Amino acid sequence: MQKNKVADKVRRIILIVIGAAIAGYALEAVLIPNSVIDGGVTGVSIMGTYLFNIPLGLLLFILNIPFVYIGYKQVGRTFAIMSIIGIA
Numbered sequence: 001m002q003k004n005k006v007a008d009k010v011r012r013i014i015l016i017v018i019g020a021a022i023a024g025y026a027l028e029a030v031l032i033p034n035s036v037i038d039g040g041v042t043g044v045s046i047m048g049t050y051l052f053n054i055p056l057g058l059l060l061f062i063l064n065i066p067f068v069y070i071g072y073k074q075v076g077r078t079f080a081i082m083s084i085i086g087i088a
Helices: 002-031 040-052 056-074 077-087
Strands: none
Touching: 002 077, 040 056, 056 077
């Protein structure tokens, strides 16, 4: 039973990393070169990059901290850890 649980968590982490890589590629290959701003934290981060010349990845990480904290408090530790993995 424990082995199956570990395998499920590893599978979830792999899928999160694949999804984050696809989103990151879309961001860098489509949105930014064509000057398209996305919604939410990503859009605010893109605008911050243009305005303040701060790296996009750093802004994404910083602006997501409050949401990860709220998710930790409301949903739990596993959600927060998986969110941090996806953001990183």
